[in-house]
Amino acid sequence: MAGSCLPAYRQELTGHHHGTLLGITGTGRPNGYSGTRFFTAATGRLTEAWVLGDLDSLRRQLGRTASDG
Template structure:
């Protein structure tokens, strides 16, 4: 099962996040998805997830995820990531800075029937906001 989970995670980041093919999200996400993003958003459906991703893509059109580590235990996985992008669009009322950003994060997944049912993203928001020159967040 660990090999299958690793492959799902790698394809999820490549296809959904890096290639921005949100129409493929259902390949990886269970309809009952419970997703918590590092920017304080929580969604409970594939459509809600896609709305969240579109918001990020509008602020960071070239957002890219690099997997640093994957640890799998049964039906759960922890992934350490590095995010890179250029702040080219408005984000939570903060005007685009044009700044290139790079910060670390992690995502904790739970799987059922080879689909992601739970994902909790924790990003280094202090590093992100510092690179965006945001003082009040």
């Protein structure tokens, strides 16, 4: 990777909520998480990463609303 290349990928993760996640005790519910990751690299190695994900959607799937805090 050379120049001003900014590698990225989009992710879709699915699973079941069995342990504490985002402060929410396991519910057993199926859930999904989508997001995008961006990277910078130097000398053939990743040097930085940024992750953008839809945490509000994940919280709703686990049973928490914005008014819950």
